[in-house]
Amino acid sequence: MTDISYQSQPQEVEASLGDYFALLKPRVMQLVVFTAVVGLLAAPVQVHPVIAVASILFVAIGAGASGALNMWWDADIDGVMRRTSKRPIPAGKVTPDEAKVFGFALSGMSVMMLALSANLLAAALLAFTIFFYVVIYSMWLKRLTPQNIVIGGAAGAFPPVIGWVIATGSMSLEPWLMFALIFMWTPPHFWALALFMKSDYDDAGVPMLTVTHGRKSTRKHILAYTIPLVVLAVGTAFTSIGGPVYLVVALVLNALFLKGAYDIWRRDEAQAEADDYKVEKSVFRLSLWYLFLHFGAILVEALLPAAWGIWA
Amino acid sequence: MSIRAEHEIHQRRKGRNIGVGLMLAAFVVLILALTFVKITGGDFEMPRIEEGQ
Missing domain, CATH: 1.10.357.140 (UbiA prenyltransferase)
Structure with a gap:
């Protein structure tokens, strides 16, 4: 470090x-x-x-x-x-x-x-x-x-x-499902960011996947991590922390996220630069909502009365 | 002659000190509330003295 x-720099402004x-x-x-x-x-x-x-x-x-x-x-x-x-x-x-x-x-x-x-x-x-x-x-x-x-x-x-x-x-198992959801979500979320914030990580010398393996490989990695994430996120609906509300939210969000990851994988750098990384930026924004709404749905299921048929 | 705070830095420090003071006060209130809840809740027991001691 x-x-x-x-x-060695003088402190020009005292911290508030x-x-x-x-x-x-x-x-x-x-x-x-x-x-x-x-x-x-x-x-x-x-x-x-x-x-x-x-x-x-x-x-x-x-x-x-x-x-x-x-x-x-x-x-x-x-x-x-x-x-x-x-x-x-x-x-x-x-x-x-x-x-x-x-x-x-x-x-x-x-x-x-x-x-x-x-x-x-x-x-x-x-x-x-x-x-x-x-x-x-x-x-x-x-x-x-x-x-x-x-x-x-x-x-x-x-x-x-x-x-x-x-x-x-x-x-017990349930908190580790929530752990796995965030753990699997993090790579596609950050790699989408790294694709359009490229000069930042390059300049700092941080070995982001985009720097070490190239941008094409990063696009593949995003899709490769998204597929098990989708299985995990939708599968969680059938555990004790899931339920019908969570299932609907998960189905919609995961369809959108999978489509976004597929679009990122299909594109090359020339296409991305032509529209100023439009798809990558929209997947990054979606990823923020993705996590928030999945946990929001788990919260709704926890606060709703526990009478949900097969989910009870 | 009284000493007067003339620099902007004194205002900044005052704001910081008030902020720290309020946080410490809030921390004391939180500990008080926690102690009250722990003692009145079921998970606190006074140590029992064995008979004959």
Whole structure:
């Protein structure tokens, strides 16, 4: 890591509270909170609202802490990429050391508090998630292998499992279905982004699949990951967290997503550049709705009365 | 002569300090609420003293 150049820069602007908040990656945190809440509410055990709110808050803080540690470690490449160049460290508002201390302090606090508010297993899972995102993904895989997104996606897939464990204190198959949904969704989502944000990853030297294996191979990979994702997402309808509402949502979204992945696979670079990556951008946008609506449907099924015939 | 805060940085620090203060207060309230729920809920038991001790 070569973030020494940032440490030597004078801090022109003193950090505001908002800059520290930005270190927590609030947009990622929204996804973490949403999927963790779905995991918690889909579980067959009722949790006291105060314990539920507090526990989800600590999960959110833990996720934010891992975001701060990621920004500390990746300050050098964040400064190179257009998408991340305005983050607090490359913008010179927060020093890398401040982000590091902030991240470590919040990590420790969030794990300890989750152990007290919920249970030790949930806290251990949160600690492992932070470790996985910071050490396995950010420090190790991100700059080493084009499979960075695939394996790193596991870190983003843990929150619904943590939510479930907050409620039940134990594991079962259902939270791992939610885990698998996010895990399988992450690669096509990020590779679609990498196809139209090409110069960013190239400039930073991050071994994205588009850089190491070429864009044609990336298009194949998107389709190859989408097919098992579709099977998994639709199959989940016939488990205890699924139901008719989920099935309808899954059928529509997966038909659209599969069509999008097929269109991406069929196109070549000349066609994509001619229409400014229209299909790739629309699949990326759809992928955001895809995950949100699948988890929304799981939430609806959890909140509806449990009288659904074959799904009961 | 009194010392006056003339720089914009003092305003910024004041805002940051108030923000941190409010968050700490909210944290204290949260811990209080958690403690109350844990103690009044079923999963908290006072340690029992064995007979004869």
